[in-house]
Amino acid sequence: MGGSRRSLFSVYSWVVMIFLYLPIVILMLYSFNDSRINAVWTGFTWKWYLSLFENRQVMDALSNSLVIAITSSIIATALGTLAALALHRFSDKWKAVMNGLIYLPIIIPEVLMGLSLLVLFSQIGFPLGKLTMIAAHVTFGISFVVVIVSARLSGMGDELQEAAQDLGATPWQTFRHITLPVIAPGIVASLLLTFTMSLDDFIISFFVAGPNSTTLPLYIYGLVKRGVSPEVNALSTLMIAVTILLLLISEIFRRKGMAKESNSQLPI
Amino acid sequence: MKTIIHLQNVEKQFADQVVIPPFSLEIIGGEFLTLLGPSGCGKTTLLRMIAGFEQPSSGEIFLDGKPIKDVPAYKRDMNLVFQHYALFPHMSVEDNILFGLKMKKVPSAEQKRRLDEVLTLTHLTELRKRKPAQLSGGQQQRVAIARAVINNPKVLLLDEPLGALDYQLRKNLQLELKNLQKNLGITFIYVTHDQEEAMSMSDRIAVMNRGVIEQLGTPQEIYLRPSSLFVAKFIGENNIFSQENSHLAVRPEKIKVYKKDANPELHQKTGEIVDVVFLGSLQKVFIRLDGSEETIVLAHENSEATHAWQAGERVGIGWALQDEVKLP
Ligand SMILES: Nc1ncnc2c1ncn2[C@@H]1O[C@H](COP(=O)(O)OP(=O)(O)OP(=O)(O)O)[C@@H](O)[C@H]1O
Ligand SMILES: [Mg+2]
Numbered sequence: 295m296g297g298s299r300r301s302l303f304s305v306y307s308w309v310v311m312i313f314l315y316l317p318i319v320i321l322m323l324y325s326f327n328d329s330r331i332n333a334v335w336t337g338f339t340w341k342w343y344l345s346l347f348e349n350r351q352v353m354d355a356l357s358n359s360l361v362i363a364i365t366s367s368i369i370a371t372a373l374g375t376l377a378a379l380a381l382h383r384f385s386d387k388w389k390a391v392m393n394g395l396i397y398l399p400i401i402i403p404e405v406l407m408g409l410s411l412l413v414l415f416s417q418i419g420f421p422l423g424k425l426t427m428i429a430a431h432v433t434f435g436i437s438f439v440v441v442i443v444s445a446r447l448s449g450m451g452d453e454l455q456e457a458a459q460d461l462g463a464t465p466w467q468t469f470r471h472i473t474l475p476v477i478a479p480g481i482v483a484s485l486l487l488t489f490t491m492s493l494d495d496f497i498i499s500f501f502v503a504g505p506n507s508t509t510l511p512l513y514i515y516g517l518v519k520r521g522v523s524p525e526v527n528a529l530s531t532l533m534i535a536v537t538i539l540l541l542l543i544s545e546i547f548r549r550k551g552m553a554k555e556s557n558s559q560l561p562i
Numbered sequence: 563m564k565t566i567i568h569l570q571n572v573e574k575q576f577a578d579q580v581v582i583p584p585f586s587l588e589i590i591g592g593e594f595l596t597l598l599g600p601s602g603c604g605k606t607t608l609l610r611m612i613a614g615f616e617q618p619s620s621g622e623i624f625l626d627g628k629p630i631k632d633v634p635a636y637k638r639d640m641n642l643v644f645q646h647y648a649l650f651p652h653m654s655v656e657d658n659i660l661f662g663l664k665m666k667k668v669p670s671a672e673q674k675r676r677l678d679e680v681l682t683l684t685h686l687t688e689l690r691k692r693k694p695a696q697l698s699g700g701q702q703q704r705v706a707i708a709r710a711v712i713n714n715p716k717v718l719l720l721d722e723p724l725g726a727l728d729y730q731l732r733k734n735l736q737l738e739l740k741n742l743q744k745n746l747g748i749t750f751i752y753v754t755h756d757q758e759e760a761m762s763m764s765d766r767i768a769v770m771n772r773g774v775i776e777q778l779g780t781p782q783e784i785y786l787r788p789s790s791l792f793v794a795k796f797i798g799e800n801n802i803f804s805q806e807n808s809h810l811a812v813r814p815e816k817i818k819v820y821k822k823d824a825n826p827e828l829h830q831k832t833g834e835i836v837d838v839v840f841l842g843s844l845q846k847v848f849i850r851l852d853g854s855e856e857t858i859v860l861a862h863e864n865s866e867a868t869h870a871w872q873a874g875e876r877v878g879i880g881w882a883l884q885d886e887v888k889l890p
Contacts, residue, residue, distance in 0.1 A: 456615055457648035459636040461662035461713065468636075471661070475652045 318534060325527035342528040352529065355513035359493055362424060362509060366431035367489035373432065374439025374488075375481055379473075381440065382447045393444075399437045407434060408501030415502060422504030430502045431495060435488035442487070442548065446480035447473075479547045486544035490537050565627075566591040566716060566749050567612065572621035574607055574773075581607050582773035584621060589717075594743050594750045596760040599770030600796070605753040606645075608770075609719050612751065613642040626716070636665075640717035641710035645725060647702050649694040655705050656681075656690040662713040676712050683742065684708040700731045704738075711742065717749045724759065736763055757797050761785065769793050791889050801859050802889075809889040816885035817861040819847055821869065822876040829878030833859065838871050847871050849879060 328337035346352050381392055399407060411430045412422075420426060454476065458468040496511040503512055510533060517526050567589040574582040582604045589595050597605045610616040612623060614635030622629050630638060641662070649658050659680060663673045681687045684704040694702055703723060710718055723739075724732045740763050743750045754760055760767050761781045769776045769784060769792075777784055777793045788794035794802065794811040801817065803810040820829060833851040836858065849859045859879060863871065871877075 453644055453646065453648040454650060456635070457642075457644060457650070458661070458665075459615075459634070460613060460642045461709065462636050462665040463661070464636055464665075467665055471665075472650060476650075 321527050322531045322534070325524060325531040327524060327527075330524060342524040343532075346525055346528055346532075349525070351513065352510075352525075355508050355510045358424065358507055359509040359511075362427045362431060362507070363489045363492035366428045366435060366492045367485050369428070370432045370435030370488045371439050371481060371484045374436040374484060375443050375477075377436065378440045378443035378447060381444060396437055396440045399434055400441070404434075404497040408498040411498065412501040422502055422507070424504075424507045426502045426504065427499060427507045427509070430498050431488075431492040434495075434498060435491060438487055438491070439484040442484045443477055443480045446477040450476050479550050483544045483548040486540050486547070490540040490544070493540075494533070494537055564591045565589065566625065567751075568624040568627075569608075569612075570622045570624065572608075572611060572618045572623060574604070574611060574616065575619045580773070585773065585775070587768065587775065587778070589749060589751060590766075591716075591749055592747050593765045594740070594752065594763060596752045596754060596764040596767045597770055598754060598757060598760040598767050601755060603770045604773040605755075605770060606721055609642065609721050609751065609753055612717075613640065613719055614638050615642075639715055640719060641713055641715040642719040643706050643710050643721065643723045645721045645723070647694075647706040649702055649705055649709075651694055653693075654690065655686060655692050655694070655697070658694065658705055659686075659709045659712055661709065666713075680708045680712045683711075684738075699727055700735065703727065703735060707739070707742070711746060711748065714746075715748065717751060718743075720750065720752045722753050722755070725754070725756075732759070739763065761797075769796060771796075786887075788887060788889065794887065794889055799860060803857075811887040811889055812881050812885055814846070814860045815862040816881050817859065818880050819849070819861050819863060819871065820878045820880065822878060824878075825880075826878065828880040830880045831859070832876070832878045835871055835873050835875045835877060837873055845871070849877060 323335075325342055326338050326340070327335055328339040328341075329335070377396065381389060381396070384392060408430070411426075411433065415422060415426050415429075450473075454472050455468050458472045459465075463471065493509075494511060495509075496515065499509055499512055500515075503509070508516070510529065514526055514529060517523065565588045567587075569585055569587045571584040571586055572582065573580070573584045585608070597608065599605055607616060611618050614630070614633065618631065622631055624630065625638065625640070650661065653661070656677065660673055660677055663676065668676075678687075681690060684707060686701070686704055686708060689697060689701060694705065697705065707720075707723070720739075724735055727735065736759060739750075752760075752763065764781055766778060766780055767784050768778045771792050776796075777789045779787075784793060784797055788797060788800075788811060791802070791809055791811075794800050794809075799814050801812045801814060803812070818828070822832075831851050833849040835847060836850050837848040839846040839848075844862045844864060847861045847863055849861065851857045851859060861879065
């Protein structure tokens with residue numbers, strides 16, 4: 295009886311998986327299709343990938359994406375880490391309030407966030423472009439960084455820092471030799487995550503992009519308006535692959551930190 | 563006999579709740595002083611105030627005659643061994659132990675010399691390259707101690723350092739710690755709620771209850787001459803006899819059990835045996851006194867005694883006058 299119930303669950307989860315991933319898998323398959331028309335499979339080819347790399351506009355969009363993602367992920371991670379460190383020192387009451395405020399950007403709809411940023415930039419008369427893109431991506435990235443780094447900080451507790459001070463480390467030395475290395479996996483995970491999110495973001499970017507700041511998602515969107523071509527499939531496949539890879543690495547770092555933490559007290 | 567740490571009317575409150583009422587204590591240089599008391603009586607809080615992680619609400623702490631209330635923890639010449647060791651997970655055993663010397667920028671030749679010395683002392687030489695996660699509880703414990711003593715602190719504070727270890731390991735490490743203290747001549751302030759541990763290691767014991775020292779003295783004084791009902795009950799097994807407005811305490815090993823009709827002149831009370839527990843070299847005899855249902859007296863009798871006591875037997879008990887302790 296229990297067995298049949300379990301198999302029912304596993305069938306169910308497979309159905310969900312297929313529902314989630316079938317469109318992506320089909321998209322990936324067609325990126326290798328020799329035919330220009332998506333509907334028929336005529337044979338395997340790399341040519342759409344090759345033609346991507348010869349396409350000026352694609353390369354420009356790629357370079358925009360990279361510049362924006364690298365810059366915004368570094369800034370967001372730095373600011374978010376500092377914010378998490380500061381938050382860690384708040385008393386419990388204020389911590390709850392501040393945490394709520396910091397998590398808010400994760401929950402509010404991206405459309406609203408994009409719109410409000412657009413309003414802000416036009417109010418202060420700041421020209422839309424790479425800078426506004428970076429600012430926007432930093433804004434939504436910070437929240438995620440704070441969440442990740444805070445988790446590391448509270449996982450590490452106060453004892454390690456106290457032990458360091460007890461051994462004569464000044465507050466700065468304590469931070470440099472103990473706190474930073476212990477939360478480092480969280481910082482690396484944050485960097486990768488914010489980089490990925492910046493690379494993938496469409497909605498917010500759509501609002502605050504200007505001339506010369508077209509990123510890959512915006513470019514793909516532009517292409518699709520003229521019909522889905524195999525190049526779009528190829529480009530999307532590449533982006534999916536990179537995203538999954540980065541998220542995996544980020545997750546590995548996050549877990550590595552956690553495992554270290556929980557092992558440290560346990561005799562083996 | 564010089565005072566090294568002097569707590570003067572130190573008081574600690576957490577959000578209006580008084581954890582330690584004004585508290586005074588003088589700790590002598592080179593001694594092994596144990597703070598012994600039930601859970602929650604404020605031992606850790608006291609230690610953390612001495613180490614500098616907690617500010618006293620009022621009062622002053624002196625180290626070698628100098629007030630240290632405003633000296634931050636990292637500038638105090640003492641080290642704390644944390645209850646859960648707090649080893650740095652990303653550093654090897656060696657780097658953990660060297661941490662204090664590195665922070666103080668001690669020359670590397672001297673660092674090396676002291677490291678080798680301490681590794682030998684704590685039997686960690688073979689494990690020096692390991693990470694804390696690859697050590698057993700007892701080994702981690704020794705790293706925590708090595709990391710503290712390498713700094714040659716004036717005072718070593720230890721917060722239940724053996725609490726998480728099993729019985730056998732605890733026994734061994736108790737001896738090692740005691741020897742270490744003797745050899746290095748460092749003042750130890752040792753927190754525990756294990757009275758046997760306190761008895762076997764300390765020069766002096768401060769028995770604490772609700773943030774107050776109930777009694778301060780050598781293990782012998784505390785055991786033989788408890789000065790309060792709390793100490794008499796808390797330390798070892800004891801028989802307490804209530805009198806009009808005072809109490810009498812007599813240790814089980816001082817109680818003599820007599821057959822109902824032998825030496826009646828020595829019987830101070832009479833009763834009936836309710837249970838006999840055999841413990842190898844001795845047997846514990848539980849006796850319900852006549853006239854009071856709940857008073858159970860415990861006597862330790864030699865197992866090789868000629869008479870084997872049986873539950874249900876009527877007996878008399880007595881003790882020598884010098885073995886009773888009068889308590890308020
Ligand atoms: N940061 C704090 N905030 C509020 N109350 C505290 C704090 N630290 C300790 N207390 C309270 O102070 C009292 C004494 O705590 P302490 O940790 O000193 O006890 P202890 O004697 O070390 O106990 P144990 O043997 O269980 O470790 C407890 O009632 C505890 O709840
Ligand atoms: Mg404690």
